[in-house]
Amino acid sequence: MPTRNAMNQTVTPIKTSPDSALEPRPALRSSLAGHALYLDIDGTILDLAPSPEAVEVPVWMVPLLQRLSRKLDGAVAFVSGRPIAAIDLLFRPLSFPAVGVHGGEVRTPNGEILVDEQLTAELQAAEPLLREAIGRIRGVQLENKRSVIALHYRNVPERGREVLKVAELIVGSLGSQFSVLMGKCVVEIRPRHLTKGSAMRRLMERAPFRDRIPIFAGDDTTDEDAFEVVNGLGGISLRIGEEAPTAAKFRLASPDQLRGWLLEVADA
Numbered sequence: 001m002p003t004r005n006a007m008n009q010t011v012t013p014i015k016t017s018p019d020s021a022l023e024p025r026p027a028l029r030s031s032l033a034g035h036a037l038y039l040d041i042d043g044t045i046l047d048l049a050p051s052p053e054a055v056e057v058p059v060w061m062v063p064l065l066q067r068l069s070r071k072l073d074g075a076v077a078f079v080s081g082r083p084i085a086a087i088d089l090l091f092r093p094l095s096f097p098a099v100g101v102h103g104g105e106v107r108t109p110n111g112e113i114l115v116d117e118q119l120t121a122e123l124q125a126a127e128p129l130l131r132e133a134i135g136r137i138r139g140v141q142l143e144n145k146r147s148v149i150a151l152h153y154r155n156v157p158e159r160g161r162e163v164l165k166v167a168e169l170i171v172g173s174l175g176s177q178f179s180v181l182m183g184k185c186v187v188e189i190r191p192r193h194l195t196k197g198s199a200m201r202r203l204m205e206r207a208p209f210r211d212r213i214p215i216f217a218g219d220d221t222t223d224e225d226a227f228e229v230v231n232g233l234g235g236i237s238l239r240i241g242e243e244a245p246t247a248a249k250f251r252l253a254s255p256d257q258l259r260g261w262l263l264e265v266a267d268a
């Protein structure tokens, strides 16, 4: 169905196959004017690597992000499962507005960091017990991101069910404020209401994001609630990767295709 974007241009997604695959290019090709750009990192603007430390940032990536940010008056934000400190290290010297640990941390455009201290303290109190339980499953890595604890089992994918069971037990003892989130070979224990979607809403209340049409690109199940937020605001939800059930309205097959599009619109 045709819709109107902020520039009053008609945007018409074109269906290419009966099962919800939408051709993204016609709607995405035009200029970014009037939009705000929210970018997941791993599997979205960067290729997935065997571990979070092993990702490669192309040398032209930081200049590209700078051009995009200038073009959008600063309305470019990272929306990642990584802590904001880790995002900054990856894209030095940038320090963009950001959503870290899937919504557990938000850095506003004026540099303020928003976290829920109370829930972080409750989660940290349960960390020793969790570390002990997970220590019995060989090959699983515990990553303590303060407001979120991640259990990585990429090296032992067959142990996924056990890891999930341990996480569910801990969440059971923590109470209803917390939930378990499954990603690609990772299980996270996190505050239930702090999601990428809720964090993006907080950024969208603030200039320069306010009153702009959001574009959000992500690749994982942890991005689905943000796709829904963006859809609700009449924005562009863009899933990167193979076809899969998703709330996203558009799809590009790979991070490489997304980078290609970003280069195109940055210089348009």
Ligand SMILES: [Mg+2]
Binding pocket: 040, 041, 042, 043, 044, 218, 219, 220
């Ligand atoms: Mg991702």
